Amino acid sequence: MKRISKTVAAAFAFATFAGAAVLLGAGKADSHEKMLLKPKAEFCYMCHADKKAVYMKSGHGKFDVTCDMCHNSHGSGNKSMLLKPGQDMCYACHSDVKDHFNKSEHGAAGITCNMCHDPHGTPDAEPAKQAPPAKK
């Protein structure tokens, strides 16, 4: 497994701690917690099942960065119910990227993290749709 950088580790530790107080506290598979219909780890996938396979394989999923570390189910006043608006959401844990990025040609040109990364992970290359039809 890749090593986690010190900056990310520190921010992540804080987010895990804060997250536990919000919706999807890390780990515990107790369906009764917060009277949710599913254990927290499975909760969002109840309706957003399309995210599951890709997310589990992503850099975030592998490190147990849970949905609630970026989204608030009850809304937040920000687009997509994000806990922080736009790139500030990424900087919450990747503060090391912030310093360079804002001074870079990409940052200056208004390119954002999401134009190059999907925080939910990216699917494997599309498998061949189907075998070529058999000759008659």
Ligand code: HEC
């Ligand atoms: C009972 C079903 C249900 C559950 C459970 C659920 N969602 Fe949703 N969610 C929806 C529906 C329906 C929408 C609106 C349609 C859409 O955008 O997919 C939505 C929209 C969203 C959006 C906004 C999409 C946008 O357009 O920006 C986010 C983000 C989101 N959900 C995250 C979550 C997270 C995180 C969880 C778990 C904490 C969760 N949802 C659990 C049904 C659900």
Ligand code: HEC
């Ligand atoms: C690291 C932060 C982060 C995490 C963790 C995260 N999201 Fe998101 N999510 C975002 C951002 C940023 C957007 C807005 C994307 C955009 O506007 O282009 C978003 C958008 C969405 C949307 C609406 C657009 C879409 O892609 O369908 C849904 C639904 C959603 N997230 C669900 C989830 C679920 C479910 C999880 C947990 C499996 C999750 N998110 C985990 C950052 C995150």
Ligand code: HEC
């Ligand atoms: C709650 C903390 C947290 C937030 C918020 C967060 N990340 Fe991460 N991110 C992590 C952790 C933990 C890792 C895995 C360890 C590492 O690579 O340092 C990671 C890894 C990554 C990686 C490398 C993935 C890989 O496979 O090597 C990318 C790219 C990334 N994040 C992009 C983003 C973007 C874009 C956002 C904003 C939408 C974001 N992150 C928000 C915690 C976070």
Ligand code: HEC
């Ligand atoms: C123009 C495209 C682009 C943009 C915009 C971008 N990234 Fe990246 N990012 C990359 C590429 C390419 C890599 C892989 C670098 C490598 O492996 O050498 C990467 C790697 C990463 C990694 C893995 C660790 C590392 O440094 O190699 C993290 C974390 C990350 N990006 C976070 C972010 C965040 C946060 C933002 C927004 C502030 C962002 N990126 C914006 C292209 C981009």
